[in-house]
Amino acid sequence: MKRNQSKITVLFAAFCLSLMLCSFASSSENPAVAAPETTEEAKPKLTVSLELGEVTYKHYCTPCHGMKGNGNGFNAGSLLVKPANHTDAKFMSARNDAKLFDTINLGGVEVAKSTLMPPWGVNLGDEKIKSVVLYLRELCQCKAAKNW
Numbered sequence: 090m091k092r093n094q095s096k097i098t099v100l101f102a103a104f105c106l107s108l109m110l111c112s113f114a115s116s117s118e119n120p121a122v123a124a125p126e127t128t129e130e131a132k133p134k135l136t137v138s139l140e141l142g143e144v145t146y147k148h149y150c151t152p153c154h155g156m157k158g159n160g161n162g163f164n165a166g167s168l169l170v171k172p173a174n175h176t177d178a179k180f181m182s183a184r185n186d187a188k189l190f191d192t193i194n195l196g197g198v199e200v201a202k203s204t205l206m207p208p209w210g211v212n213l214g215d216e217k218i219k220s221v222v223l224y225l226r227e228l229c230q231c232k233a234a235k236n237w
């Protein structure tokens with residue numbers, strides 16, 4: 090009796106193992122569960138827009154520049170250099186869109202400003218940075234004399 094029981098257990102275990110192996114083999118061939126494409130073509134193309142700029146700004150810039158963009162983010166107090174006030178029309182109209190793009194893309198150091206203003210190019214990419222520039226113009230309600 091005991092012998093039969095252990096035989097059944099062994100058979101059952103072998104059956105389970107074969108089921109597992111079969112499902113594993115078939116799932117690796119199944120395109121529905123294949124790893125997602127990570128090539129450049131698979132990335133959705135972003136469109137430059139004010140909305141994208143606002144979302145991006147609120148996510149990445151407000152910790153230092155503040156929710157209202159006036160330079161009073163929660164990190165501002167612990168920085169040796171005060172983050173720029175993006176609502177200051179005089180300050181912002183002295184910088185054209187190309188200059189703002191470079192500042193955001195490559196960081197403060199690119200425009201002879203503090204390294205406490207980080208470079209964002211790798212994280213954001215051109216479309217998001219251009220969108221953020223649109224949003225900066227909205228925040229300052231200003232334009233530069235000559236853009237791009």
Ligand code: HEC
Pocket residue numbers: 145146149150151152153154164168170171172173184189192193197200201202203204205206207209221
């Ligand atoms: C870690 C804090 C921090 C974050 C996050 C940050 N900044 Fe700044 N930013 C600064 C500081 C500090 C300055 C002031 C640099 C100076 O005056 O030398 C600055 C300055 C600037 C300036 C003005 C540069 C000039 O021409 O004087 C712009 C424009 C700017 N930031 C845009 C952005 C944008 C857009 C983002 C989000 C993508 C962002 N910053 C995120 C800290 C930050």
